[in-house]
Amino acid sequence: MTLTELKYIVAVARAKHFGHAAEACYVAQPTLSVAIKKLEDELGVVLFERGGAEISVTPLGAQIIAQAELVLEQTAAIKELAKQNKDPLAGPLRLGVIYTIAPYLLPPLVKGMIDKVPQMPLILQENFTVRLLEMLRQGELDAAIMALPLPDHGMTMQTLYDEPFVVAMPAQHPWTRRKSIPANDLKSENMLLLGNGHCFRDQVLEVCPEMARFSTPGNGMQRTFEGSSLETIRHMVSSGIGLTVLPRASVPDMHANDGMLQFRPFDAPVPSRRVVIVWRKSFTRKAAIDAVCEVVASCDLPGITTICEEG
Numbered sequence: 001m002t003l004t005e006l007k008y009i010v011a012v013a014r015a016k017h018f019g020h021a022a023e024a025c026y027v028a029q030p031t032l033s034v035a036i037k038k039l040e041d042e043l044g045v046v047l048f049e050r051g052g053a054e055i056s057v058t059p060l061g062a063q064i065i066a067q068a069e070l071v072l073e074q075t076a077a078i079k080e081l082a083k084q085n086k087d088p089l090a091g092p093l094r095l096g097v098i099y100t101i102a103p104y105l106l107p108p109l110v111k112g113m114i115d116k117v118p119q120m121p122l123i124l125q126e127n128f129t130v131r132l133l134e135m136l137r138q139g140e141l142d143a144a145i146m147a148l149p150l151p152d153h154g155m156t157m158q159t160l161y162d163e164p165f166v167v168a169m170p171a172q173h174p175w176t177r178r179k180s181i182p183a184n185d186l187k188s189e190n191m192l193l194l195g196n197g198h199c200f201r202d203q204v205l206e207v208c209p210e211m212a213r214f215s216t217p218g219n220g221m222q223r224t225f226e227g228s229s230l231e232t233i234r235h236m237v238s239s240g241i242g243l244t245v246l247p248r249a250s251v252p253d254m255h256a257n258d259g260m261l262q263f264r265p266f267d268a269p270v271p272s273r274r275v276v277i278v279w280r281k282s283f284t285r286k287a288a289i290d291a292v293c294e295v296v297a298s299c300d301l302p303g304i305t306t307i308c309e310e311g
Helices: 003-015 018-025 029-043 059-081 102-116 129-137 183-188 199-207 210-214 230-238 286-297
Strands: 093-098 122-127 143-147 156-170 191-194 224-227 243-247 261-265 272-279 305-310
Touching (some): 093 102, 093 129, 093 286, 102 122, 122 129, 129 143, 129 272, 156 230, 156 286, 191 199, 191 230, 230 243, 230 261, 272 286
Parallel strands (some): 093 143, 191 224, 191 243
Antiparallel strands (some): 156 261, 156 272, 156 305
């Protein structure tokens, strides 16, 4: 049994497809398949049910794969422990960031990190919350920046900042005459949302649960439309298709009026999200996390309230 074989079975369990798992591991599919069959023969068990378009994990296989994930995490921890006598700020930091934070935080964060700790380059990964947590557990990332709430994760977490939400609307919309928008009024409008998988979508639906009903097939006229990114949605709003909710950091100037888009804050209580940095409890380079937190606090993102709170 080798660590490579354990990595392969974890990849197949996640991808539910041998070919996709091989791509994720940067090996040829026959190489991965032979290694997994060798491990199954050694253990005398069947880990995967083969056949059909999607691979499924056997009940015993699920237990073994869960243990394999722990082994891979502990292996990464051993490597980190070996670096304890070295400078924790020396060497790359593998940092994940969710899609709805990355475009606005990363430019000032990367510049600030280069200025503060040039010996610690960032290796960046944008993805969904669920995928970033998987990568953390498997030792593929050192830390990740995301928004609460999070699924049960068993990680160490530190708050970075609170970020309010704002309403974006076409410049000709009647609401541009208002100073602020009650969240409940959104249910009467055509709303543009991110697609499933984005935590920001879920946070917006918490602001106005009525939108979830209109976005479900079979509930009458569709009143919500989905986009793949906040920037795509912003352009759709500019064209007059509807309104959307944006994180405040994505709007540098709330008073900007380019003749196409205008922005308004919400009435109190203003909906917001709490942005945190998360890392494995076994990760030993706490000074590296502290450096990221300090630079984030100095980024001066528009409209955010910086908080330094571990928990």
